[in-house]
Amino acid sequence: MSDQSAPGAASSSAPMVRMAGVNKNFGDLHVLKDIDLEVARGEVVVVLGPSGSGKSTLCRAINRLEPIDGGTVEIDGTPLPEEGKDLAKLRADVGMVFQQFNLFAHLTILDNVVLAPTRVRGVSKAEAQERAHALLDRVGIAEQAQKYPAQLSGGQQQRVAIARALAMEPKVMLFDEPTSALDPEMVGEVIEVMAGLAKDGMTMVVVTHEMGFARRAAHRVVFMADGEIVEDTTPDSFFSRPATERARDFLGKILTH
Amino acid sequence: MDVLFGNLGEFLTRFGGTIGLFVCSAIASLILGVILAAMRVSPVPAMRATGTVYVTLLRNTPLTLVLFFFALGFTKLFFYLPFFLLAVIGLSLYTAAFVCETVRGGISTVSEGQAEAARALGFGFTQTLTLVVLPQAVRSVMPPLTSVQIALLKNTTVAAGFSVFEAGGFYRAVNERGGSTLVALLWVALGFIVLVIPLTVLQRRLEKRWSVAR
Numbered sequence: 001m002s003d004q005s006a007p008g009a010a011s012s013s014a015p016m017v018r019m020a021g022v023n024k025n026f027g028d029l030h031v032l033k034d035i036d037l038e039v040a041r042g043e044v045v046v047v048l049g050p051s052g053s054g055k056s057t058l059c060r061a062i063n064r065l066e067p068i069d070g071g072t073v074e075i076d077g078t079p080l081p082e083e084g085k086d087l088a089k090l091r092a093d094v095g096m097v098f099q100q101f102n103l104f105a106h107l108t109i110l111d112n113v114v115l116a117p118t119r120v121r122g123v124s125k126a127e128a129q130e131r132a133h134a135l136l137d138r139v140g141i142a143e144q145a146q147k148y149p150a151q152l153s154g155g156q157q158q159r160v161a162i163a164r165a166l167a168m169e170p171k172v173m174l175f176d177e178p179t180s181a182l183d184p185e186m187v188g189e190v191i192e193v194m195a196g197l198a199k200d201g202m203t204m205v206v207v208t209h210e211m212g213f214a215r216r217a218a219h220r221v222v223f224m225a226d227g228e229i230v231e232d233t234t235p236d237s238f239f240s241r242p243a244t245e246r247a248r249d250f251l252g253k254i255l256t257h
Numbered sequence: 258m259d260v261l262f263g264n265l266g267e268f269l270t271r272f273g274g275t276i277g278l279f280v281c282s283a284i285a286s287l288i289l290g291v292i293l294a295a296m297r298v299s300p301v302p303a304m305r306a307t308g309t310v311y312v313t314l315l316r317n318t319p320l321t322l323v324l325f326f327f328a329l330g331f332t333k334l335f336f337y338l339p340f341f342l343l344a345v346i347g348l349s350l351y352t353a354a355f356v357c358e359t360v361r362g363g364i365s366t367v368s369e370g371q372a373e374a375a376r377a378l379g380f381g382f383t384q385t386l387t388l389v390v391l392p393q394a395v396r397s398v399m400p401p402l403t404s405v406q407i408a409l410l411k412n413t414t415v416a417a418g419f420s421v422f423e424a425g426g427f428y429r430a431v432n433e434r435g436g437s438t439l440v441a442l443l444w445v446a447l448g449f450i451v452l453v454i455p456l457t458v459l460q461r462r463l464e465k466r467w468s469v470a471r
Binding site for chain 1: 300368370371373374375376377378379380381384388389392393396467
């Protein structure tokens with residue numbers, strides 16, 4: 001099930017995400033070292049690695065929430081410009097889900113999902129609300145639309161965050177450790193929504209520690225260590241035949257406890 | 258009681274003047290203060306610098322001097338404006354510096370993730386600030402912001418210094434008519450206490466309404 005090829009990957013001309021020679025430093029720390037990564041249309045790429053390996057930074061560099069020091073990032077063939085109006089426009093096409101959910105605390109669940117389509121895309125309020133209800137229904141939060149984020153569980157908040165990102169009809173979705181801040185019993189409900197998205201053909205870059213999701217939904221696994229991409233392969237071969245010592249070490253720690 | 262009821266008309270008109278000064282200055286200072294706070298967190302260095310210089314100048318200058326500048330200097334330097342308007346301008350410019358710093362404090366309580374989520378959705382700086390950060394920032398600083406506005410209400414008495422008709426000048430009017438200055442001042446103090454009550458009630462209401470969202 002894990003070695004299926006990405007739908008549409010062969011037919012599209014430009015990859016949905018292309019990173020070439022991307023470098024990033026935090027002071028003396030070289031967190032991204034010459035990163036080259038392409039994600040095809042409809043492909044689901046899971047990024048794995050020990051903490052501090054740069055996988056979160058890589059994810060955040062894709063929509064330039066994390067400014068980079070060198071190299072290029074392209075979304076659907078368009079290079080990401082400097083901070084400003086054009087970058088904001090490109091970001092609107094890239095959905096992002098954060099570890100800490102980051103729902104807008106002062107808005108109801110419904111308004112969280114409605115805000116960006118109306119204010120960024122200029123969708124009418126009625127239409128945006130209708131779509132928001134449909135999305136909330138899809139992620140199983142339909143009854144909570146009038147509540148505030150603080151009144152929901154972590155798992156519910158994260159599902160709303162996914163709905164909020166989907167409301168912009170993004171070309172690609174980035175997940176930055178979406179289940180790491182959740183209580184264990186809530187991880188499943190979020191993974192379920194993500195697997196559904198993957199199945200529907202959404203292009204996804206997922207930084208996670210959920211090996212189950214990687215095995216089940218990923219087309220590719222990218223393994224990072226010390227700011228470098230060390231392995232880039234299918235989930236099947238990564239989990240059963242890791243090519244490098246670092247990957248074997250990592251898998252040993254993760255899978256044996 | 259004679260001091261109050263013998264001069265009731267005077268008392269009420271003067272407090273009317275106080276309320277007028279306060280309402281106009283409160284609105285203007287809140288708007289200007291929020292704009293200044295936005296400037297102070299802006300990515301544009303020139304904006305940040307302007308905001309910083311403004312706050313440093315106005316916050317560090319005694320209100321009396323600010324108001325005297327407008328009462329005596331403004332008309333000479335520029336053009337004629339009624340004293341009431343000059344007082345509103347002076348009070349607003351002065352209070353805005355405090356509003357700015359209070360709101361800026363509120364901005365720093367809003368987690369970085371809120372702004373990141375907004376940017377990731379395609380909001381620019383201004384939208385991120387006005388739709389996401391500022392609404393939460395202002396909510397989190399309701400108590401100190403109310404205190405700033407209460408201070409403004411009381412600061413309106415300084416405007417009495419240049420013949421704006423307001424409550425602080427009540428004792429003088431009473432004195433001219435042979436009444437007790439001390440009693441007049443006590444009535445004025447009581448009047449201010451009564452005026453502050455609705456502000457406190459408003460603060461509590463808003464805090465309660467917004468508490469669910471935090």
